[in-house]
Amino acid sequence: MQYMHLGKTGLKVSRFGLGCMRFPKSEEDAIAMVRYAVDNGVNYLDTAYMYKDSEVITGKALQDGYRNKVFIATKSPIWKIGRHEDFEKYLDEQLERLGTDHIDIYLLHNLNHDNWEKVKRFDGLTFLDKMLQKGKIRHKGFSFHGTLPAFKQIVDAFDWEITQIQLNILDENQQAGMEGLKYAAGKGLAAIIMEPLRGGYMLGNVPETVYDLLNQYPEKRTLVEWCFRWLYNMPEVSVILSGTSTLEQLKDNLRIFNESALNVMSEADQNLIKKIREAFESNNSIGCTSCRYCIPCPQGVSIPEIFRLYNSNQLMKSHWVDKGMYRDNLLPSGSGADKCISCEICLEHCPQELNIPVLLKKVHKELTVPGDWS
Ligand code: SF4
Numbered sequence: 020m021q022y023m024h025l026g027k028t029g030l031k032v033s034r035f036g037l038g039c040m041r042f043p044k045s046e047e048d049a050i051a052m053v054r055y056a057v058d059n060g061v062n063y064l065d066t067a068y069m070y071k072d073s074e075v076i077t078g079k080a081l082q083d084g085y086r087n088k089v090f091i092a093t094k095s096p097i098w099k100i101g102r103h104e105d106f107e108k109y110l111d112e113q114l115e116r117l118g119t120d121h122i123d124i125y126l127l128h129n130l131n132h133d134n135w136e137k138v139k140r141f142d143g144l145t146f147l148d149k150m151l152q153k154g155k156i157r158h159k160g161f162s163f164h165g166t167l168p169a170f171k172q173i174v175d176a177f178d179w180e181i182t183q184i185q186l187n188i189l190d191e192n193q194q195a196g197m198e199g200l201k202y203a204a205g206k207g208l209a210a211i212i213m214e215p216l217r218g219g220y221m222l223g224n225v226p227e228t229v230y231d232l233l234n235q236y237p238e239k240r241t242l243v244e245w246c247f248r249w250l251y252n253m254p255e256v257s258v259i260l261s262g263t264s265t266l267e268q269l270k271d272n273l274r275i276f277n278e279s280a281l282n283v284m285s286e287a288d289q290n291l292i293k294k295i296r297e298a299f300e301s302n303n304s305i306g307c308t309s310c311r312y313c314i315p316c317p318q319g320v321s322i323p324e325i326f327r328l329y330n331s332n333q334l335m336k337s338h339w340v341d342k343g344m345y346r347d348n349l350l351p352s353g354s355g356a357d358k359c360i361s362c363e364i365c366l367e368h369c370p371q372e373l374n375i376p377v378l379l380k381k382v383h384k385e386l387t388v389p390g391d392w393s
């Protein structure tokens with residue numbers, strides 16, 4: 020495992036960080052997976068208050084001497100903050116869930132323009148400084164899903180140590196993007212990368228042309244390898260998070276990261292990445308990562324499932340299976356896109372900034388084209 024200094028924090032962290040958002044369903048398997056990662060050199064674990072049981076399971080996995088082998092990063096649930104005192108209330112709950120007396124890296128979760136206004140309104144920055152003084156947290160930062168101007172504004176507003184941003188070969192110019200990464204590095208912030216495979220979207224929506232590109236390229240690597248390699252090549256990137264759901268995925272990630280190094284991408288490799296990006300873009304699918312932050316919709320619309328069917332339908336060039344699933348299962352169950360009333364409640368939760376109600380209308384139309392069922 021390769022290690023790197025985490026900016027100005029003084030911490031030496033593994034370049035592979037275990038994302039604890041997509042744990043296996045069984046708690047026993049999740050604990051075994053965390054411990055396998057730690058036993059194989061991973062010392063950075065990323066969780067959040069909002070990731071269902073993740074903090075509790077992570078806390079259990081870190082019993083029996085594992086706590087002292089890792090740095091825990093977790094995040095303040097900005098969605099739930101209604102007054103200044105809430106920040107510390109939720110932090111105390113997180114410490115209890117994780118079974119620890121301090122959080123190594125504490126991030127304000129999912130900042131964007133609106134959440135940043137909320138942080139300012141409830142004085143979240145003073146909260147961070149107070150918690151540092153009390154020793155409840157050791158380092159401070161923020162995770163981000165928003166526009167580049169908002170990102171720069173937040174970077175400039177406080178003495179942050181760490182930022183966590185979404186970056187992958189498809190999102191070079193989305194959200195903070197490459198420009199944001201370099202901007203933050205120039206201000207001395209360490210960068211943690213999330214969604215290196217765009218939340219699994221890239222693996223579930225691979226156009227045939229991408230396989231052709233990979234097969235024709237002289238250096239034989241999988242798509243996952245190229246995605247990680249593109250990131251760990253960059254000196255501005257400290258830790259790359261991967262939220263593995265099975266031990267097999269974890270083992271494959273560890274294999275890839277055991278050869279991680281800076282500046283390994285040749286000009287030809289970068290050209291390959293460009294072609295892969297173009298192939299994905301020509302597929303015209305919806306960039307939903309299935310994070311499920313938009314669920315539950317008050318009307319019961321199965322938003323991520325509908326987008327998954329649509330993307331699969333795009334990939335399969337309008338195959339009857341996905342349309343049939345939509346018509347025969349989702350619509351009769353009352354969770355189809357036709358139930359959307361455009362209330363826009365889901366919009367504030369989508370880190371990918373998808374215009375969900377507009378997309379739902381388009382998807383419903385395309386998946387219910389008359390006379391195109393078989
Ligand atoms: S806009 Fe549509 S999908 Fe979104 S919360 Fe409202 S009803 Fe549900």
Ligand code: SF4
Nearest residue numbers: 307308310311313369
């Ligand atoms: S629509 Fe947005 S919030 Fe909902 S699952 Fe997809 S990416 Fe996540």
